[in-house]
Amino acid sequence: MSDAENADLETFRSETRAWLEANCPPEMRKPATSDADVFWGGRNAKFASEPQRIWFERMRDKGWTVPDWPKEYGGGGLSAAEHKVLRAEMAKLGARPPLSSFGIWMLGPALLKYGNDAQKKEHLPNIAAGLIRWCQGYSEPNAGSDLASLQTRAESDGDDFVITGQKIWTSYANYADWIFCLVRTDSAAKKHDGISFILFDMTSKGVSTKPILLISGYSPFCETFFDNVRVPKSHVVGTVNRGWDVAKYLLQHERAMISGMGERGVGRPLGQIAADSVGTDALGRLDDPMLRGRIASFDVDEAALAACAERAVDLAKAGQAHPAFSSAMKYYGTELNKRRYEILMSAGGVEALEWDSERSKQGARPRAWLRTKANSIEGGTTEVMLGIVAKRILDLPGA
Amino acid sequence: MALVLTEEQSMLRDSARRLISDKAPVSHLRHLRDSKDPTGFSREFWHSFAEMGFAGLLVLEEFGGSGLGYVEAGVVMEEIGRTLMPSPFLATSVVAASALNRGGNAAQKSEYLPKISNGSLLATLAVDEGAKHRPLQTSLQAVRAGNGFRLSGAKALVVDGHVADLLIVAARTAGAAGEREGLTLFLVNPKAKRVAIERTIMVDAHNAARIELANVEVDADSVLGEVDQGAALLDGVLDIGRGAVASEMVGLSEEVFNRTVEYLKSRKQFGKLIGEFQALQHRAAELYVDIEITRAATIKALQALDTDVAKAASAVAVAKARAGTTATRAVQEGVQMHGGMGMTDQFDIGFFMKRARVCEELFGDANYHTEQLARARGY
Numbered sequence: 001m002s003d004a005e006n007a008d009l010e011t012f013r014s015e016t017r018a019w020l021e022a023n024c025p026p027e028m029r030k031p032a033t034s035d036a037d038v039f040w041g042g043r044n045a046k047f048a049s050e051p052q053r054i055w056f057e058r059m060r061d062k063g064w065t066v067p068d069w070p071k072e073y074g075g076g077g078l079s080a081a082e083h084k085v086l087r088a089e090m091a092k093l094g095a096r097p098p099l100s101s102f103g104i105w106m107l108g109p110a111l112l113k114y115g116n117d118a119q120k121k122e123h124l125p126n127i128a129a130g131l132i133r134w135c136q137g138y139s140e141p142n143a144g145s146d147l148a149s150l151q152t153r154a155e156s157d158g159d160d161f162v163i164t165g166q167k168i169w170t171s172y173a174n175y176a177d178w179i180f181c182l183v184r185t186d187s188a189a190k191k192h193d194g195i196s197f198i199l200f201d202m203t204s205k206g207v208s209t210k211p212i213l214l215i216s217g218y219s220p221f222c223e224t225f226f227d228n229v230r231v232p233k234s235h236v237v238g239t240v241n242r243g244w245d246v247a248k249y250l251l252q253h254e255r256a257m258i259s260g261m262g263e264r265g266v267g268r269p270l271g272q273i274a275a276d277s278v279g280t281d282a283l284g285r286l287d288d289p290m291l292r293g294r295i296a297s298f299d300v301d302e303a304a305l306a307a308c309a310e311r312a313v314d315l316a317k318a319g320q321a322h323p324a325f326s327s328a329m330k331y332y333g334t335e336l337n338k339r340r341y342e343i344l345m346s347a348g349g350v351e352a353l354e355w356d357s358e359r360s361k362q363g364a365r366p367r368a369w370l371r372t373k374a375n376s377i378e379g380g381t382t383e384v385m386l387g388i389v390a391k392r393i394l395d396l397p398g399a
Numbered sequence: 400m401a402l403v404l405t406e407e408q409s410m411l412r413d414s415a416r417r418l419i420s421d422k423a424p425v426s427h428l429r430h431l432r433d434s435k436d437p438t439g440f441s442r443e444f445w446h447s448f449a450e451m452g453f454a455g456l457l458v459l460e461e462f463g464g465s466g467l468g469y470v471e472a473g474v475v476m477e478e479i480g481r482t483l484m485p486s487p488f489l490a491t492s493v494v495a496a497s498a499l500n501r502g503g504n505a506a507q508k509s510e511y512l513p514k515i516s517n518g519s520l521l522a523t524l525a526v527d528e529g530a531k532h533r534p535l536q537t538s539l540q541a542v543r544a545g546n547g548f549r550l551s552g553a554k555a556l557v558v559d560g561h562v563a564d565l566l567i568v569a570a571r572t573a574g575a576a577g578e579r580e581g582l583t584l585f586l587v588n589p590k591a592k593r594v595a596i597e598r599t600i601m602v603d604a605h606n607a608a609r610i611e612l613a614n615v616e617v618d619a620d621s622v623l624g625e626v627d628q629g630a631a632l633l634d635g636v637l638d639i640g641r642g643a644v645a646s647e648m649v650g651l652s653e654e655v656f657n658r659t660v661e662y663l664k665s666r667k668q669f670g671k672l673i674g675e676f677q678a679l680q681h682r683a684a685e686l687y688v689d690i691e692i693t694r695a696a697t698i699k700a701l702q703a704l705d706t707d708v709a710k711a712a713s714a715v716a717v718a719k720a721r722a723g724t725t726a727t728r729a730v731q732e733g734v735q736m737h738g739g740m741g742m743t744d745q746f747d748i749g750f751f752m753k754r755a756r757v758c759e760e761l762f763g764d765a766n767y768h769t770e771q772l773a774r775a776r777g778y
Contacts, residue, residue: 269776269777269778271773271776271777271778272776272777272778274778275778280778284777285773285778286778292773292778293769295773295778296769296770296772296773297769299769299772299773299776300716300717300720300721300768300769300772301692301721303696303713303714303717303772304692304693304695304696304717304718304721305692307402307692307695307696307698307699307717308691308692308694308695308696310402310695310699311402311403311694311695311698311699314401314402314403315403317401318401318403320403325691328684328687328688328691331684331685331688332688332692383681385684386680386681386684386685387677387680387681387684389684389687389688390680390681390683390684391680393684393687394660394680394683394684394687395664396660396663396664396674396675396680396683397664397672397674397675398671398672398674398675
């Protein structure tokens with residue numbers, strides 16, 4: 001980077017810091033503690049609080065719900081270096097993301113790469129402005145880790161496809177406005193070669209959803225049913241029967257998103273949270289040496305992973321990233337998040353066992369602990385991720 | 400700062416790699432060990448290293464050095480780790496040079512740094528006394544005597560101690576073992592009276608020595624930094640050494656890993672390549688991820704050192720702790736996956752296991768650095 005570019009970046013940094021300081025409401029400067037604290041957008045979206053609305057609207061108006069998307073699609077048009085600065089400054093302030101959405105994390109990047117002009121113009125600005133909430137129609141009852149064996153059919157009928165089948169583990173399908181969905185458009189072809197990636201409105205005739213009650217007591221996932229749903233062929237992203245390329249590209253972004261879950265490096269150190277319930281000894285150390293050791297090892301690994309996530313972005317920017325590296329990060333990040341919650345449960349002891357009370361915020365901790373168990377399953381299991389690393393990065397035989 | 404090497408750093412890596420893999424592959428270490436080489440490294444090669452500007456890599460140009468930073472030192476250490484080359488680079492060019500850079504007065508710098516840069520002076524830091532790395536436990540006594548001090552006590556694991564031309568000795572001028580206050584660094588001539596140096600033959604066939612000082616007289620000019628206030632200087636120098644050793648361990652881990660993956664792709668049992676077995680694939684994949692994460696943490700630590708040594712402690716603790724556990728895992732899996740071959744001296748893998756064990760103890764093991772992080776975070 002030249003000196004002039006560096007100087008520009010430093011100007012951007014100080015302007016960004018000042019703007020965030022002036023515009024991020026204090027309430028939005030602490031970590032979200034429940035799903036209600038997260039703004040997902042969509043046709044039926046409601047703001048949980050006035051500060052949440054203000055923060056969202058200010059960021060949206062700057063294009064900073066999607067800082068690195070082109071301005072013509074409602075993005076901020078930031079370079080990779082500027083985006084990194086914005087993220088760092090937001091992290092410094094503890095500022096929450098103003099808008100969370102599968103449109104931002106998953107569909108948007110896929111549309112930017114594979115979508116045609118009309119699709120980009122129709123969907124990207126609505127994602128950036130939080131007007132449409134998306135869900136992901138990938139897994140099926142018999143297509144989990146072996147995703148490409150999916151059987152939801154799309155029959156050609158004039159200018160339309162007619163879609164029939166069932167999806168499962170569809171996150172927030174019951175709140176979503178539109179779905180990006182994998183369907184089989186050629187049942188005679190080999191399993192990877194007959195799949196198409198298609199978009200449709202969840203209010204279409206023939207779509208129904210049924211929430212699945214999980215061990216956490218919550219229902220973030222649904223079964224989603226399609227009964228002769230009619231979708232224009234123009235809604236296919238990329239080429240018909242080449243949807244697997246789009247699906248895989250999107251999965252890389254999904255895995256990067258999941259590996260980034262968890263409150264990494266924000267808020268109080270885990271050891272201090274543990275001290276609230278466990279207590280400290282005369283030297284001020286956590287009064288449980290074994291737990292203290294576990295937490296310290298966790299902190300080492302968490303800090304190292306944060307460095308690796310930062311490096312992954314830098315490698316991508318430098319054109320040196322391996323396309324399958326997000327699988328490596330997904331494996332490690334999810335296993336680490338599970339470790340975090342095992343530690344939190346252990347540290348909380350009896351206090352972490354209460355399930356249904358004001359005092360326990362409706363069992364926030366045990367429910368979150370149980371929720372993390374899905375991290376290493378959703379978006380590709382740990383075992384599938386390790387298989388991808390072995391095959392695509394290490395080039396091991398027969399994997 | 401991006402956590403990837405710049406173009407200049409990549410070029411440095413390439414030239415270090417060419418030089419080291421050409422002149423000092425693992426067979427070089429094997430030869431030094433088998434011939435019981437009295438020096439423990441190749442002086443001839445050290446001079447070509449100096450001519451390339453590596454010996455004075457961290458020394459400012461005004462003292463004949465290259466004026467580069469800790470990331471660059473880490474780049475060279477990583478290449479050293481790949482072939483396990485015994486070299487004065489760590490003790491002299493990284494640790495001792497940093498001690499003089501950071502603590503030396505004008506006279507000390509101009510006396511020693513040019514000689515370090517041209518490869519004519521070997522130096523080392525003597526800090527550890529007990530079985531484990533506990534710098535604050537330093538109890539080697541320095542008592543005032545006339546215009547100077549008299550030093551008494553013993554040091555262990557002094558890297559290159561038997562060939563060094565200059566010892567930098569951590570001593571206690573006040574306070575009790577365990578206290579920060581009262582530590583002082585001294586420049587000691589190893590040929591001075593009542594200095595006894597015993598070379599210790601180590602498991603990894605790299606240089607180390609035990610040193611005993613029995614009322615060794617030094618003058619006031621030999622104090623490096625300030626009397627009683629040496630802890631901060633020592634912290635910084637040790638952190639620089641830790642970052643460098645972490646880099647060596649990253650290079651070592653990656654080399655063992657690459658050799659092991661190649662073996663998985665060539666060794667057949669039950670009629671197939673053993674790399675086809677999922678039990679081994681998943682372990683190899685986990686190890687790959689461990690190494691990548693540790694590499695990132697190590698670059699992060701070196702960049703933090705380049706930014707401000709005094710504020711890099713936590714990043715260094717993370718890197719050295721990770722490097723220890725990752726290298727340990729890498730060499731264990733290396734031997735296990737090579738099966739019986741991994742147990743033979745004829746095969747190189749054992750050399751990596753032995754060096755990893757020594758690197759783990761050098762400047763604090765994973766437990767030590769994990770503990771440091773816990774203290775820094777206040778729990």
